[in-house]
Amino acid sequence: MVPFADQMLVLVMLINFVVLGSSRLAFSIRAVAAQGVVLGALPMIIHPLSWRLAGITAGIILAKGMLIPWLINDAVRKAQIKREVEPFLGYVTTLLIGAVFTALAFVFAERLPLAPEHQDLLVVPASIATLLTGFLVLTSRRKAISQVIGYLVLENGIFIFGLLLTEAMPMMVEAGVLLDLLVGIFVMGIVINHISHEFSSIDTSRLRTLKED
Amino acid sequence: MLLTVFVLMPLVGALLAWVVPSGRKRPLILPIVGAAHLVMTILLLADTPPPSAGGWIFLDPLGKIVLLSISTLFLVCAVYAVGYLAYREERSNRVLCMGLQVCLSAMTLVTMSHHLGLLWVALETTTVAMAPLVYFNRNARSIEATWKYLLICSVGIALALLGLFFLAYSTVVAKATEPTLLLEPLIASASRLNPGWLHGAFIFLLVGFGSKMGLAPLHTWKPDAYGEAPGLVGALLAGGLVNCAFLAVLRVYQICMASGTEIAFFQHALLAMGLVSMAFAAVFMVRQADFKRMLAWSSVEHVGILAVALGLGKGALFGALFHVINNGLTKGVLFLSSGNIHRSYGSKTTDVVKGAMRRVPWSGGLFLAGFIAITGSPPFSPFISEYTIVSSAFLQGNGGVGAAFLLLLTIVFIGMASTVLPLVMGEPPEGLEKSPYRDRVLTVAPPLCLMGVVLMLGLWIPGPLMTLLRDGAALLGAQP
Numbered sequence: 001m002v003p004f005a006d007q008m009l010v011l012v013m014l015i016n017f018v019v020l021g022s023s024r025l026a027f028s029i030r031a032v033a034a035q036g037v038v039l040g041a042l043p044m045i046i047h048p049l050s051w052r053l054a055g056i057t058a059g060i061i062l063a064k065g066m067l068i069p070w071l072i073n074d075a076v077r078k079a080q081i082k083r084e085v086e087p088f089l090g091y092v093t094t095l096l097i098g099a100v101f102t103a104l105a106f107v108f109a110e111r112l113p114l115a116p117e118h119q120d121l122l123v124v125p126a127s128i129a130t131l132l133t134g135f136l137v138l139t140s141r142r143k144a145i146s147q148v149i150g151y152l153v154l155e156n157g158i159f160i161f162g163l164l165l166t167e168a169m170p171m172m173v174e175a176g177v178l179l180d181l182l183v184g185i186f187v188m189g190i191v192i193n194h195i196s197h198e199f200s201s202i203d204t205s206r207l208r209t210l211k212e213d
Numbered sequence: 214m215l216l217t218v219f220v221l222m223p224l225v226g227a228l229l230a231w232v233v234p235s236g237r238k239r240p241l242i243l244p245i246v247g248a249a250h251l252v253m254t255i256l257l258l259a260d261t262p263p264p265s266a267g268g269w270i271f272l273d274p275l276g277k278i279v280l281l282s283i284s285t286l287f288l289v290c291a292v293y294a295v296g297y298l299a300y301r302e303e304r305s306n307r308v309l310c311m312g313l314q315v316c317l318s319a320m321t322l323v324t325m326s327h328h329l330g331l332l333w334v335a336l337e338t339t340t341v342a343m344a345p346l347v348y349f350n351r352n353a354r355s356i357e358a359t360w361k362y363l364l365i366c367s368v369g370i371a372l373a374l375l376g377l378f379f380l381a382y383s384t385v386v387a388k389a390t391e392p393t394l395l396l397e398p399l400i401a402s403a404s405r406l407n408p409g410w411l412h413g414a415f416i417f418l419l420v421g422f423g424s425k426m427g428l429a430p431l432h433t434w435k436p437d438a439y440g441e442a443p444g445l446v447g448a449l450l451a452g453g454l455v456n457c458a459f460l461a462v463l464r465v466y467q468i469c470m471a472s473g474t475e476i477a478f479f480q481h482a483l484l485a486m487g488l489v490s491m492a493f494a495a496v497f498m499v500r501q502a503d504f505k506r507m508l509a510w511s512s513v514e515h516v517g518i519l520a521v522a523l524g525l526g527k528g529a530l531f532g533a534l535f536h537v538i539n540n541g542l543t544k545g546v547l548f549l550s551s552g553n554i555h556r557s558y559g560s561k562t563t564d565v566v567k568g569a570m571r572r573v574p575w576s577g578g579l580f581l582a583g584f585i586a587i588t589g590s591p592p593f594s595p596f597i598s599e600y601t602i603v604s605s606a607f608l609q610g611n612g613g614v615g616a617a618f619l620l621l622l623t624i625v626f627i628g629m630a631s632t633v634l635p636l637v638m639g640e641p642p643e644g645l646e647k648s649p650y651r652d653r654v655l656t657v658a659p660p661l662c663l664m665g666v667v668l669m670l671g672l673w674i675p676g677p678l679m680t681l682l683r684d685g686a687a688l689l690g691a692q693p
Binding site: 035113115155162170179187190198 | 322333338341344345348352353357359360363364367371374375378379385386393394407410441
């Protein structure tokens, strides 16, 4: 099943580019949801099937593919955001940087001392590329919602690396990580709602009142 | 079993806080839970249960030190909260009461988890549970602070998770043990793990837990969050969450020590980050007009001191562990009394706040005493811990670090004094509005008790505490 897993990881990296290049907020939220579903399916493909695995898969798809996107959409609706993503950098520039990051991820992963059974998988390069994409979105967009999307992509990148480690990460811990992510996004959604009330916008570049004189 | 009850009890308190309809009675849950927590802490310290099956849960000396400081601070803040919320009756305190207790539960779990994944989950829970509390004052400034806090800490701690994955992967590559994130097997096999992944893991863990601790250059959320949060939340951030993050760094340090090859790098990184933190604090504390932001910078300084102490190792480790307690308790005094002063003046900048000793004598006096203690002046306990760290630097022949440490402490002292002295001494400005706030037992006695403890520890360290600190330092690999 390894070739199929690699195809899925390629899909994950393509979704990174969709998030980077899309000018519509609703579209990038859907893209991150799709990425979550693909990631949720991956453990099933890589490892032999078991009840435990089915539980993990269902939990991840439910959280990353449905609940979290719903929470973000809800925040968008409540904050009545109409304007689009508004990057500090242009879409073409971020896409180009994203492409460079992805290429670097492959070069870097080549040099890492991987266990022999993991050497032919795309897991590590996909993980690093997704992580860097998340960082890029986080730092290059000015809307609070886009920053949440960046945080999610970053978390997805870390999650991909975790695919190599199902033995070391007990299910309880994985569930805890997922729950923390979920509650974190929930709180972020509420905060975004309050930001839009206070500032009549969720443009984080207006969050500049607190600084050293 | 007792440990499970320990973690669950504050959660039950949080549920109660949710159910109780009366905003006036709800805060009373906090001191009850706080007192029960402290009693259980003392019982557990006296008679420690063996590690849980599987070794996930165990209260070792390092965990005990952090637990004791958190539990004491929480009880004090809980009593204070009752008095504080009486002044804030127009606002709903449901979220505050629930958040504080969820946070206590998560902090307790941090102190006793020996599975690094579980520790991570508990630490991230504290971040999320504290976020709504930073926003208690519900204005534009506090929402901005909350956003920065939530985003920077979440991203930071996500990187720490990646670091943990690298750590686990180093066991996979080395095939030295079963892949695991349990502390004891990791320490036992540390010298056989794959050095490349271990190195990467330590970098990410330092960055991740460092941003949660507020080490420069990852401290940018700190002045905002501490400046805008209510005093008692600031106290718990500076004395509770910082200590939990520091404990996470200590766990990494333990593995580093055992690995043998990595410790030199890790100690150099800690020394550098610690001194940079102290330098940042020294620069921004000079002429700082906002006294709550000044306390935040003081917290940046003190996590810097902790990092320097770890970087020095050996005898400084005892100082580091003692300083964890001292810093937490003294920060409690400062934040709680500064909250009182803030309420009395309706302002937190020094152009309005002058002569606090006249207007609110108890709070003003406590703030002054807290300032003297936190800057490391005798006879208070931070003096002892800072002295231990500095003398260890010189004893090790690391005179450069020792000298820089002393110089930065001096600058901080002068900078802080230039803000605190005019604030406390002198005459209140003319034409200041009358304030409904008066120093009352519930808002003054808690920080006063803390100040008493800080003074006592400066004069005499009780035997059991001394043993605890020595055992903790021994776990970190200090020569006796």
